[in-house]
Amino acid sequence: MPKVCLDAGHNDSGADTGAQGNGLLEQDITLDIVLRIRKKLEQRSFEVVLTREGPFVNGAHGTLSESLRTRCQIANAAKADLFVSVHVNAGGGTGVEVHALASGGKAEACARKVLPYLVDAGNWANRGVKFSNFQVLRETVMPAILTENGFIDTKEDAEKLKNSSMIEAIADAHVRGICDYFGMAYAPAPVAPSEPTAQTSGIDALIVFIGYPEAGIVPHLQAHLKAPAIMLQDLTPETAKAARKVYGIGYSAEKYVVEGYAIPLYKLLTGSNADDTAQAVIDFVKGR
Ligand SMILES: [Zn+2]
The missing domain is CATH 3.40.50.12090 (Rossmann fold)
Incomplete structure (x- = not known):
């Protein structure tokens, strides 16, 4: 089964702290989304590797570059088939976007699978697929995408992100896109129709x-x-x-x-x- 490395953007403190706004911290939201994606992917038999499950990335993070490099090293060492870095935008704006390093490759294909589901997840403004020379996209050896899920410093977006059902929907959108990218069914493996035999009758x-x-x-x-x-x-x-x-x-x-x-x-x-x-x-x- 495909192996996916999920990267919850940023750390709780230090050089790679996330954006904040409207009472929200980016690093909390990204981890919440990633943990939900992991659960859903594992339910669909994917192998999942995380770059962090706590406040800090699992390795060196003294500088911003170190923190980002560690994320890439985890994915590369795990020989993941896909790297997905999850972020929340800042700087004024609204909506969702998905980044890939360059056009024409598998990363772009994946970005184009994930983006429409993200838009649908919360009736978000569609800011498109973008090509960005980000370190986590550049130093990962497998196809890699980075999602920006709303603007933390835009009140309307932040209000959406405060809703746990929206966080669940965003996680679900990632999973749908990832399943499409790998050509796998989104629906969890169905329960086999049970024969009316003694123990298996549903x-x-x-x-x-x-x-x-x-x-x-x-x-x-x-x-x-x-x-x-x-x-x-x-x-x-x-x-x-x-x-x-x-x-x-x-x-x-x-x-x-x-x-x-x-x-x-x-x-x-x-x-x-x-x-x-x-x-x-x-x-x-x-x-x-
Ligand atoms: Zn970020």
């Missing part, structure tokens, strides 16, 4: 609810569907995948994510508050 229907206010209406739907119910926080991806039809109660479809796995809902019964959600369940049960 669950036909499963009810998943998110909050306690919704819990009260759950037995109503359970009685109707004759299906088990579980709270999202208690659910595992394996159980979710074993169910042929997942009914969600409450909130929006994007909330139905467990350990990075977005659960495909067969039906979502929801409203703008717990009462409306309960009404949606009742209407469904009564066939209205």
